[in-house]
Amino acid sequence: MEEMLVVNAPKDYVYQIRMNSEVKKELEEIYAKCGVTLSDALNIFMQQSLNVGGFPFPVVPDQTEARRKEAARYLTASYRRGLESVKEQGGWIPADEAERMLEEDR
Numbered sequence: 001m002e003e004m005l006v007v008n009a010p011k012d013y014v015y016q017i018r019m020n021s022e023v024k025k026e027l028e029e030i031y032a033k034c035g036v037t038l039s040d041a042l043n044i045f046m047q048q049s050l051n052v053g054g055f056p057f058p059v060v061p062d063q064t065e066a067r068r069k070e071a072a073r074y075l076t077a078s079y080r081r082g083l084e085s086v087k088e089q090g091g092w093i094p095a096d097e098a099e100r101m102l103e104e105d106r
Contacts, residue, residue, distance in 0.1 A: 006047040 024038065031041045048056030058066035086092055093101075 006043045006050065 027041070028038050031038055034041075036044070045056065057063075058070075060066045
């Protein structure tokens with residue numbers, strides 16, 4: 001399928017889903033707090049699935065551990081980018097200079 005945003009795609013098919021009415025009510029309340037309907041949330045899920053070519057989140061028994069590993073990968077990559085930046089800049093700068101630079105950016 002040519003890249004198309006789910007939100008802009010012509011709506012030419014109706015898909016029905018069976019679910020428990022209490023679960024549906026809970027989901028509607030959760031998504032309403034985010035300003036979207038259950039239908040909007042399902043469309044967002046489908047768009048993200050298209051964007052990544054699969055589930056938009058890890059499908060594992062322990063979601064917490066999967067997120068912890070992803071955070072560790074992100075921090076490790078950030079640390080490595082920081083080290084490369086230090087090498088490119090010719091070394092570390094004193095803490096007081098770094099603080100001054102941060103204050104100037106605010």
